Amino acid sequence: MKKKWIAAGAAALTLLSTSAGVYAGSSLQQIKAFLDPTMKFQVNGQPFQPQNDKGAVLVPITYQGTTYLPVRAISKALGVNVDFNNKTNTVFLGEKGDGVSIAGSINGDFRTKDPQLTTYNGKDFKDVFFNNASGRRSSGFMLYPKGKYQTLYLQVAAVGKDIENIFVQDSDTDVKLKIGTVDVAEGLKTFEVDISGVQSLYIHADLQDHGSLFVPLTTSYYK
Template identity: 70%
Template structure:
């Protein structure tokens, strides 16, 4: 999506907030700057009020004719994930190069590492969500990306019976980010979902009696 900034005043230069630890660096220089609480912002033609990570309204800093805002204040409005890598003193914006398995952030009573239950089509996925209960039911679990990632690549398979409705929902806003179905004949299906700024995800499937939902947690990943 092509997103444009409309900014009253100088060029926009985005800095990460101090809470991320940037003030711990050794190469800092003191400067004299000014806060401009009168400056207004628009995102795609709509008014935008910059806020810090705690929701408090902030004013831009003016220094040498340039306008500075925290990265974290605008990343959500632009739909870009942001994270600070303290070890390497690096700001990470958008989709990451390497995928991060969702296993560490998954929570469910149907999660299992039992070798008798983690194998699908001859491949052992080691750690899976596997709802093979009886009866027509809802099969669901939670993920906690904590706003650190741009994309979720979620794998899932229907076993025994087709799954007519499968969805991924932002747990805080109840907005469904993906709605689809999973047929047994499709095998392992991969869903690509934009999760920028999302803290918690609700994964749900309507499963028929005799059917199961299989989600590998080792090959599903964030980026």
């Protein structure tokens, strides 16, 4: 589920905290502003203190009647992904426009680029996770989005036998973010998973004898 960017009052959430690239531009304009350490915050009724990546307390800045808050700290509190592109000097809030393949962040056995194993329904996906071992077994692999993305679009196919249990889990909190099944007749099935702020994921499936798990890494992606 996509989460919305929410801001209360006249606060303008426009500053990244501890992001060196923000300060490196040659077009910066010097201003006279004021820090306001007396301002208090609540998020969903609970006290909240903005902090940088190292845990140091951050305070808002007041400039010409407008209050500016650190984007990274506030986005974390609201569950909205934030990223910064140093080359284009662009702050990204929520989902980015283009997807990023999970191929660069996967860790697990059964990954293959063998053309005899990467083809499904006549299409060669080039790079896949394909557990085609024998017997009843559990299968899984790790992904490392590192808190950079809002959503995981995971494509999965059951080969030979239906997959009656598959889940995506936040490996740091053990919270299952998505639970489902995959039938052979469904073909490639796409799971959309909210992964805002998640550092690492565990993908798990229970497989039957003569059943295989096929995950194309080139068409499964983060946004």
